[in-house]
Amino acid sequence: MRSMTGYGRINKNIGDYGYNLEIKSLNSKTLNLNVIIPPLFSPIEINIQNFIKKYFQRGRINVYVDIKFLKSDDVIDIDLGLAKAYYNALNILANELHLSGEVNLEILLKFKDIIKVSLTDEKISQIWDGLEKVLEEVIDLVIRFQEEEGKDLEKVIKDYLEEMKNVVEEISKYADKMKETYREHINNNLSSLLSDLSNIDEKRMEMEITLLAERSDITEEIDRLTSHIKRFKNLLETDETSIGQELDFICQEMHREFNTIASKSKLLEITNLSLEGRSLVNKIREQVQNIH
Numbered sequence: 001m002r003s004m005t006g007y008g009r010i011n012k013n014i015g016d017y018g019y020n021l022e023i024k025s026l027n028s029k030t031l032n033l034n035v036i037i038p039p040l041f042s043p044i045e046i047n048i049q050n051f052i053k054k055y056f057q058r059g060r061i062n063v064y065v066d067i068k069f070l071k072s073d074d075v076i077d078i079d080l081g082l083a084k085a086y087y088n089a090l091n092i093l094a095n096e097l098h099l100s101g102e103v104n105l106e107i108l109l110k111f112k113d114i115i116k117v118s119l120t121d122e123k124i125s126q127i128w129d130g131l132e133k134v135l136e137e138v139i140d141l142v143i144r145f146q147e148e149e150g151k152d153l154e155k156v157i158k159d160y161l162e163e164m165k166n167v168v169e170e171i172s173k174y175a176d177k178m179k180e181t182y183r184e185h186i187n188n189n190l191s192s193l194l195s196d197l198s199n200i201d202e203k204r205m206e207m208e209i210t211l212l213a214e215r216s217d218i219t220e221e222i223d224r225l226t227s228h229i230k231r232f233k234n235l236l237e238t239d240e241t242s243i244g245q246e247l248d249f250i251c252q253e254m255h256r257e258f259n260t261i262a263s264k265s266k267l268l269e270i271t272n273l274s275l276e277g278r279s280l281v282n283k284i285r286e287q288v289q290n291i292h
Contacts, residue, residue, distance in 0.1 A: 001147075001150040001151075001154050001236055001291060002143065002146035002149075002291070003146045003292065004026065004028070004291065005027070005290060006146040007023070007025070008023050008138040009023075009138065010138050014134065016069065017068065017070060017126075018069075019065075021065055021066075021134050021138050022063070023064075025062075027289060028060040029058065030058060031057055031061070032060040032061070033049055033052060033056075033061045035049060035063045036062070036064050038067065040117055041124075041127065044128045044131065047128055047132075048063060048131070048135065051136075052135075055241075057292070058245070059292060075118060075123070077116045079116065082113065082114055086108055087108065090103040090107065150292075153291060157284055157287050160287075161232060161233060164225075164280045164281070165226075167277045168222060171261065174269050174273075175218050175222060177267065178264075178270055222261075225258070228253055228254045241292065242292055243292075244288060244289075248288050248289070251288055254277075255281045255282075258278045259274075259278070261277075262275065
């Protein structure tokens with residue numbers, strides 16, 4: 001099991017390029033991927049996103065990429081024709097307006113379109129080959145970090161689940177008593193109300209009492225809670241890489257079962273136990289929000 005909190009960083013030289021790569025992962029219900037990379041290398045941003053999506057399905061993933069040229073490289077393109085056009089135009093402007101000073105390099109460099117930086121497809125491919133290797137190493141660091149965090153989460157959640165299991169077992173002990181109490185309560189009320197009437201169909205009344213009493217039966221809710229707890233534990237111990245969303249769904253279902261039990265309850269003991277159960281579900285759900 002993995003947490004959604006993780007961190008990894010590597011600074012490594014491969015071939016003619018130096019790679020500085022950092023990944024931070026935080027909580028998020030869905031995958032929220034943010035890649036920060038110098039504009040020159042933006043053509044490989046989509047490659048980075050697709051690569052990361054193979055390993056992360058949830059979380060806010062912030063990726064910081066910096067790439068340096070270790071050797072002089074032919075990536076600068078100077079537009080001499082445009083530079084000459086600017087130079088001539090500025091000289092004409094200065095003469096016409098009788099301005100002092102000469103047109104120099106500092107002035108020309110203010111026109112950003114004179115010098116252009118670009119990468120050929122071949123260079124982009126070379127850069128990506130190296131970056132892919134570094135990216136894989138950093139992702140491995142992040143996942144190991146998440147797994148360590150996940151061990152702590154698993155221990156906390158399992159302790160809560162054990163408490164919940166005990167609560168469900170206690171509710172089960174009172175289940176038959178609640179049904180009988182409900183039956184007696186209905187029977188006493190009806191007997192008091194109908195004591196003066198002579199034409200009472202006792203069989204029909206007994207059947208109605210039985211139907212009403214069955215509405216207080218919480219056996220199915222107890223069975224479903226037991227099943228949910230078992231499923232939850234199995235998911236915690238599975239090798240699946242992303243279980244957070246399913247665990248969150250099970251929490252919703254467990255909360256609903258405790259609510260139903262509380263609404264049916266005619267015993268204070270069961271009402272209190274169902275409240276305790278809902279409290280445990282909320283505690284578990286807080287932890288689940290950080291599971292990948």
